[in-house]
Amino acid sequence: MHAILDHLRNLLSGDVRLILPQIQLVLFGLGILLTDFLLEKQYKSWNAVMAMLGVGFSGFSLWQLRGAIEGGDMVAFRASIITDHFFIFFGFLFLAATALVILLSVKYLEIEEEHHGEYYALMLFATVGMMFMVQGTDLIVQFIGLETMAISFYILVGFLRRDKRSNEAALKYLLLGGFSSGILAYGFSILYGLGGSTNLFSITSTLDKRAQSIAPAGDLLLLLAFVTVAAGLFFKVAAVPFHQWAPDVYEGAPTTITAYVSVASKTASFGLLLRLFQTAFWPAHASWQMPVAAIALASLTLGNFAAITQTNIKRLLAYSSISHVGYVLLGVVAQNDTGLKGVAFYLFAYTFMNVGAFAVVIILRRKGLIGDELEDLNGLSQRSPAAAVLLLIFMLSLAGIPPTAGFIGKYYIFLSLVESRHYWLALFAVLYVVPAVYYYFRIIVHAWLRKTTDPIAPVISLGQTVALTVASFVVLAAGLYPEPFIRLAQYSLFLPFGHLSGR
C-alpha cells in the first residue's frame, strides 16, 4: 500500500506533474460520465457542479505549476510538452472560459431539455485538448490536442439534436473542420519532412540552420508548410477567407457553445498559432508578415461590413469576432513584444467580453423564445436594467471604448503597429473601430432605445449572475486599472529559443 503511494508520489513529482491539470479534468470528465447515469433528471445540475470542481482542481494544479516554473520553464515527456508562462496564461484563460460557460449552461440546457452529463464531460475534454495544443511542443501532441478540442466541439455544436439549425451547424463544422485539419496535417507532414522530427525544438533548430543555407523567402518547402499550416490555423481562428464556417456555426450552435467556441477555440488556436509562428516559422518571419497583414485587414473589412446589416445577434457577434481576429492578427504582424503582449491582452479581454455578450443572449432564452434576434432585445433596459447595463459594458468593450478592457487591448494592438512603423495598418485598424461601433450600437439601440412588445423580464439564474458579474468585473477592472492585467499579459510573453530577445 505504502509502495503504491510512493509510486504515485514519484509519478506525480515527475513528468506527470506537468499534465496534472489535464489529468484532473479528464478524471472529472470521466466521473461525470459515470455519475450521470445515477442522477435523476432534476439533479442534472450536479454535473455542472462536478465540472466546476474539475475546473477548480485543475486551476489549483495549474497555480501550483505556476509556482514551480518560477525557476525556469519545464519540459517533459521527451520534450513533447513545455510548461512555461505562455501555457500558464492560456491554461488559466481556458479554465476561466470553461468555468464561465459551465455557469451559463445549466439553465440554458434545462430550457433546451438537453441536460446531459456528456455536455460537461465534452467541455472538460475539449479543455484538455486546448491545453495540450498550447502546452505541446511536439507536432503530434499539438495535432491530437487540436483534434480532441475540435471533435468535442463538433459534438457540442450539434448537441441540440432535435434542432435543425444545430444539426446543420455541426455537420458544416465537422466537414469544414475535417477538411482544414487535413490541410493542417498536410502542412505538419511537410514540416516533419523539413525538420526531420516531430519535436518542435529540433524542428526549430533544424530550420534555423537551414535558413543559413537557403534564404527563407525562397525556401518554397518551408513556405508551403507555412501556407498549409497557416490555412489550418486561420480556419480555426476564423480569419478571412477561412472564416465562413463561423457565422453559420455560431448561429446554429447552442448559445452557450457559441460562446465557448468563439472564445476558447479561438484562444487556443491563437496559442498554437503563436507557438508555431514564433518558433518553427520564425526564420520566415519577414515572408509571412505581409500575407498575415493582408489576412488581418481582410478579416477586419469583411467582419465589420458583414456585421453591419445582421439581424441575428449571434451571427452579428460571429462577424464581429472575425474582425477581432483581424485585430489580434495585427498584433502578430507587428512582430514585437508589444504586439505579443497586445495579443495576449486582447485574447484575455476578448474571452471575458465575448462570453459576457453571449451571456446576455443566453439569459434571454426561455421557453418559446430563442432570443437571438436583435428584436428580442427590445426594451431590455426596462425589463432587466442590470442585464442592459452589462450588455452595454460588454458592447463598449467589444467596440473598444474606454474605460473597458477592449480598449486597452486595441490600444496595445495600435501601439505595436505604430511601434513597428506600420502606420497604414494602424490607420486602417483604428478606422475600422467606427463601423464596429455602429453595429455594436445597433445592439445597444435595441436594448436601450427601443420599446418592447414583450413585457416579460428575463429571469437570471444564480450561475448566470455569477458569470455575468465576473465577466463584467474583469472587463471593467481591466479597463479602469489595467496595470495588473497588463502584467499578466507581460507574464505570458515567451521568448522561444531567443528569437525575440535576439532582436
Next chain:
Amino acid sequence: MHNHILSVILFTPLVGAILALFIPRENVNAHRVWGNLFGFLGLIVSLPLLWRFHIGASGFQFKEDVAWIPSIGARYTLGIDGISFLLIMLTTVLGAIAILSSWSAIQTRVKEYYILMLLLQVGMLGVFMSLDFFLFYVFWEVMLVPMYFLIGVWGSDRRLYAAIKFFLFTLAGSVIMLLAILALYFKNGATTFDIPTLLASASQYTDAFRTIMFWGFFFAFAIKVPMFPFHTWLPDAHTEAPTAGSVILAGVLLKMGTYGFIRFSLPLMPTDHVANHHIITIMVVLSLIGIIYGALVCLMQKDMKKLIAYSSVSHLGFCTLGIFALTPHGLMGSVIQQINHGISTGALFLIVGVLYERRHTRLISEFGGLSTPMPSFATVYMIITLSSLGLPLLNGFIGEFTILRGVFEVSKPWAAWAMLGIILGAAYLLWLYQRTMFGPVTNAANEHLPDLNWREHATLLPLVALAFWIGIYPKPLFDVLQQPVKELVERVNPDYYKAERMKIPAKLPAPASSTPTTAAAPATPAVTASAAGSK
C-alpha cells in the same frame, strides 16, 4: 502643497452617479433631487478654484500625479492652467444649470437620465483636467457614451440617427488622434504620456513629422468643434437632443475641440515658415467658411434648435479663427468666446427648451407674438439674443472683438470676412426673435402660455448675469488667460514678442494757434510731422 481639489471636482459627480444607482427607479422625485443636489455640489466644490487659482503663475496648478498604468507610462495626472480653469468653471456652471433645467422636461427613465448627466460631467471635466494623454483620451471617449444615450433616449423623432451620427463622427476623429498620440509617445521613447513633456519634445522633431502630427490631431478636434466640412453631425445632434443635452453639447462639448486645438495642435505646428503658413491658411479658410456658411444656413432654418445649432458652427468658426491667428488677442479672444458661446448658446437652448416644454414643437412658424403672454421670457430672450449677436456690454462682443483684433493684426481680409458673419449673425438672430416674439399672437395655442416659472428663472438668470459681467468687466478673464496665452504664443510664434515696443507718445505741446502757411494746405501737416519727428 499637496491637495486634491481637482480630483474632488472630478469625482463628485461620479460619486453622485454611483450612489444614485441605489435609489429605486420608481422614486422619480428622489432622483431629481439627488441629481440636482450633485449637479449643484459639483459647482460648489469647483468654487474654491476661484480664489485659490494663482493668476499669473506659469505652468499648471493644482497638479496631482499618481501612477496609474506604470507598464505603459500612463499616469493619473491632473492640472490646470488659465485656459482649462475657465473651461472647468464653465462646465460646472453649465452642468448644474443643465441638470436643473431638466426637472420637468424629463419624465421618462429619470434615473438613467440623472446618472448619465453626472457621468457626462465627469468625462468633460476629465478632458479639461488631464495632463496625461492616456487619461485624456480615456475621458475624451468616455464622455461620448452618456451623450449618446442622452440624445438617443430622450431626444426627439430622429434621435437614433442623430445619436449614432454624433457618436461615429466624433469617434472617427478621436481614433485617429489616438494614433497621433501613440506616435508622439514612441517618438519620445515610449516612456511617458505626460502631456507637457510630450508637447515640449515636439520641438526637436522634424517639420514633416510635426505636420503629420498636426493633421493627426486635427480630425478629432475639427470634428468636435465642428469645423466646416465636418459639421453635419452637429445640427442633427442638437436638434434631436433634449434641452439639457443641447446645452451641454453646445456649451461644453464643442469646447473640447477648441481646447484640443489650443492645448495640443498649436505646440505641434511646424516651425518652418512655409509649412506653418500652409496649415494656418487652411485652418483660417475653413474657419471663415464655417463662420459665413453657418450663418447663411441659419437663415434658412425653420426649426429653432437647428438654427441655433448652425449658429454654433458660425460662432465656433470665430473661435478657431482666433486660435489660428496665433496672436495673444486671437487666443485670448478665442477662449473668452468659447466661454461666451457656452453661456449664450446654452441659454438659447434653454430658451428653446422653455418653449418646447410648453408647446412640444420647435418650429418657428408655430410661434409668434409671444411677447404678449410671456413678458419676462421676452426680456431674457432678448438679452441672450443680443449677447449672442455680439452687442457691446454683453459677453459676445468682448469675445468677438478680441478675436477680430487678434486676427486683424495678421490679416485684414480675414477680419473683414469674419465681419460678414457678425452682420449675418444679427440678421438671423433678430429675425428669429421677431418671428417668435413679435407680432400678434396668431396661434391660439400660444395665447395663454405661462411665463417663466421660478426654476426657469433660476436656470436663465445666472447666465444673463454672467453675460453682463463678462461684457462689462471682462478683466478677470483676461488676467487669468494672460500667462498661459503668453506661454503659448512664445512657443508657436516666437518672434511675436521680439518686435520693437512702441511708446505711445507723451502729449506734445500744442503748436501755436496760428501757424502761418502760405503754401498749399496739404504741405502743412507734413511739415508739422517732420518737425515733431526731428525733436
Next chain:
Amino acid sequence: MTGAIPMTHYLLLSLALFTIGVVGVVTRRNVIIILMSIELILNAVNINLVAFSKMAGVVDGQVFAIFIITDAAAEAAVGLGIIIAYFRNRETVLADEMDILKW
C-alpha cells in the same frame, strides 16, 4: 533496393491524392462522399509522413501516421454520427440542401 524511388514521387503521389480529396470536397454534393474525400486527404498526409520517415530513417513519421489514422477514425465516427442525426431531421445528405444557416 536498387534505384531508390525519388522522394519527389512520393510527394507527388501524396499531392495527387490530396488534390483528389480536395476536388471531392469542393465538388461533390453528398456529404458522405465529402467525408470520404477528407479521408483521402488524410491518407495523402500519411503517405507523406511515411515517405519522410523512411527518408529520415526514423520511425517518428510512422507514429505520426498512426495518430493521423486514429484521428481519421475518430472524425469518421463522429462525422457519421452527426450525419445520421442530420439525416433524421432533414431526410437528406446533400450538402447544397444544407442552407438554413446563411448570410
Next chain:
Amino acid sequence: MANHLIFYFFAGLAVVSAILVVTVRNTVHSAIFLITTLLATAGIFLQLHAQFLFIVQIILYIGGIMVLFIFVIMLVNLDVALHQIRFNRQWVVALVLALVLAAEVGFALKVGAKGVYLPSGQSGQMEPNTEMVGSVLFQNYMLPFEIASILLLVAMIGAVVMSKKKI
C-alpha cells in the same frame, strides 16, 4: 526494379481509384473505391517498409472505418441517390481552383525539393521496424498516445450522443 514496379502499380491504383471515389455516382461504389485506394496506400506503406502501418491501415481503416461508412451509407442512402446529380453547381470553378492549387503545391514541391537539402539521415536504410515503432510509440510518444485515447473516448461519446435517438 521490382521496387519501382510495386510503387508505380500501387501509386497508379491509388490515384485511379481515388479519382473514381470522387466521380462515381453510386455511394457504395465510392466506398469500395476508397477501400481500394486505402489498400493501394497500404501497399505503398509496405513498399516503404512500414509494416506496422500497413497492418494498421488494413485493419483499422479498412476493417473499421469503411465498415462504418458502408453501414451509414446503407442506413441513410436511398435509391434516390443514384438519380441525383453528383456535382454541385460550382464544380467547374472548384475543379479549376483545386487544380491550380495542386499545380502550385506541385511546383513548390518540385522546386523546393530540387537541390534542396532534406534531412536524409540513413536514407532508405529502413529495416523491418514493427518492434521499433512499438517501442517508440510507447516511449517517445506515450503522451500523444494517452491523448489519443481521450480523443477516441470523445469520438465514442460523440458517435453515441449523435446517433442515439434518445439519451
Next chain:
Amino acid sequence: MTPYFLDHIWLIPLLPLVGALVMLLFGKRLPNSFVSAICVGLVFLSFVFSVGAVWQLSQMPAEARHFEKVMFQWVPAGPMHMDSGKIVDFTAEWGYLLDPLSSVMILVVTGVGFLIHFYSIGYMGHEGGYYRFFGYMNLFMFSMLTLVLANNMLLMFVGWEGVGLCSYLLIGFYFLRKSASDAGKKAFIVNRVGDTGFLLGLFLTAATLGTIKFSELGDAITAGHFAYGAPALTAIGLLLFVGATGKSAQIPLYVWLPDAMEGPTPVSALIHAATMVTAGVYMVTRMNAVYQMAPLALEVVAVIGAVTAIYAASMGLVQNDIKRVLAYSTISQLGYMFLALGVGAFTAGIFHLMTHAFFKALLFLGSGSVIHALSGEQDMRRMGAMWVKIPTTAKTFLVGTIAIAGIPPLAGFFSKDEILGKTFKYSPALWIVGFITAGMTAFYMFRLVNMTFFGKSRVDHEVEHHIHESPSSMTVPLMILAVLSVIGGWIGWPAALGGSNRFEHWLAPVIAKHGEAMEETAAAHAGSIEYVLMFASVLIALAGIGLARRFYIQDPQIPARLAANWPRLYRLLYRKYYMDEIYDALFVNRGKDLGTTLGAFDRNVIDGLGVDGTGWLTRFTSTVSMWWDKWIVDGLVNLSAWVAQLLSYPVRMLQTGLVSSYALFIVLGALLLLGYYLKPMLR
C-alpha cells in the same frame, strides 16, 4: 481737487441707466406717474449734471478744456502688433472725456432729450407698455451719452451699438405691427453693416496708430510720421465713414430711416432726428485729426453728404406722410452736416447738428402733436386748416419750419449759411448742390405747413370732432424748443455779420490745428463773398416758400398739373426713385420667381429678408449652403454609410450557406497565399 460735477461726470450716463434698469426690472408693477417721475426726473438730473460739468469746464482756460475720467480698465492691455511691425499694448478703458465737443453734445442730448421725455408723458399717456417705452428711452439716453462721452473708440462703439439697439427696440415698440418690427430689424441690420465699417476702422486705427484713445490720436499721427493723405489714414477715414453712413442714414445706407418712422413720434424726434442719427457727424468730428490728414476721405464725405442732401430733399418734395417728409428732411440735413465736415468745416457741422436738433425735434414733436390731435392720422392729404384748431402746435411748428428753411435770424440760417459759405470756398459745384437743396428744403417744408395748417380742411368728419390741442406737457416742450430754434443760432453769429462766433471758438481746441489754419486763411480772403452767399441763400429759401405758397394755398391745382405734365418725374420722386421697387425687382421678385419654380424656397424668407435689402443674394447663397449641407456634406456622410450597408450585402452573399463553397474559399485562400510566395519565383 477736481470740481464736483466733473468728478461726477460718470453720473450723467449712469442716471438714465438706473432709470432704464428700474423700468425693465420692476416697471410693470409701477404706476405710470411713478414711471414718468423716475425716468423724466433722472434725465433732468442728468441734464443738470451736464450743465454743471460744462460750466465747470468752461471755467478752465481754453487750452486746458480737456477733462478725462477713467473709471476702470475695460478691455485689459494685451500686446499687439502694429502695421509698422512694432509691438504695443492695446487697451480700452471705460473712461469719460469731456471737452468742448462732447460738452456741446451732452447738452444737446440731455437737454433735448429731457424735453422729449417730458413731451412723451403726454404723448404716450394712453399707450400700453408705458414703462417699457420709458425704459427704452432711458436706455437710449445712457447709450447716447456713453457714445458722446467715451474717451476711446471702443467705448464709443458701445454707445454706438447701444443706440442702435434702442433704436431697434423703439422702432419696434408697436411690436404687434409687423411693419414696425420689420422696420426695427431693418434698421438694426443696416446699421450692423455700417458698424462693421466702424469696427474695421477701429482695428485699422489701432493697427496704424497703436491707440484708440481720442486724446492720443493726434499725437500718434504726429509720432507716426504719416504723410498727408497717407493711405492708411484714408482707409481709416473711409471705413469709419461707412459706419457713419449707417448710423446717420447717408447714401447708400439711408434706407432704414424712412421706415423707422414706424416708431412712436417722440422716438422719431429724439433718436431719428435730434441725437442718434447725428452720431456719425459727431464721430467724424471726433476723428477729425485723422480726417484732416486724409483729404480723399474728406472729399468722399463731402460728396456723399451733398448728394444725400439733394437726393433726400427731392424725395421729400412729394411725400404725403407728414413724418416721412420730416424723415427725408432729416436725411437731407444730415447730408448737409456731412457736407460741412467734408469741406473741413467741422465746427459748422457740429453747429448745424445742434441747431438741427432743436428745430427738427420741434418739428417732429409738432407733427406728433398734430397726429395726436388727429387721432393718429399721418397723411397730409387728410389734413388742412388746423391753424386755428391747434394754435400752439401750429405756431411753434411754423417757427421750426422757418428755422429749417434758413430765414434769419432763426437758428437754421446761421448754421446752414456757415456750411454753404465754407462749401463755396471748397468747391462751388458742391455749393450749388447745397444751394438748390436749401431751396427745396424751404419748399417742401412750407408745402407741409401749408397742407397741414392752411387751406381747406380735408380731415375726415369723425376725426374732425375730436381735434383738440395737446396737453401742456406736450406744448411746453414745443414752446421751449421753438425758443431754442430762434435763439439757438445766435451763439454762432458769424464774424461777417458782426458777431464773434463764440461757438467756433469754443470748439477750436478740439479741432486739429492745421485744419483751422486752413480755414482762417481762407476766411481772410473771402469776406465779401460771404454776404453775397448769405443773400443768395435767403433768397432761394424765400423763393421756395413762395413757390410752396403758390402751389398749395393759392393755386392747389398746380401740383396736380405738374404731376400730370411731368408724370415720370413726379412718379420717380413720389416712389422714392423706385428704390424699394428696384430692390424688389432685383431681389424679391426674382427670388419669388425662383422660389416658385424651385418650390424649395421658404416664402417667408423671401418676403422677410428681401424687403430688408439684405436680399435675394443672401437667401440664394443660404439656400445653396443649405443644399450643399444637405446633399453634399451630409450626403457624403450618408453615402459612406450607405456604401457600407451596400457593401455589407455582397459580403454576406458570399456566405451562401453551402459547405462546398466555404471549402472552396479555403482552397482559394491557400491558393492565394501560396501564389503570393510563388509569384517572385515565376519571374
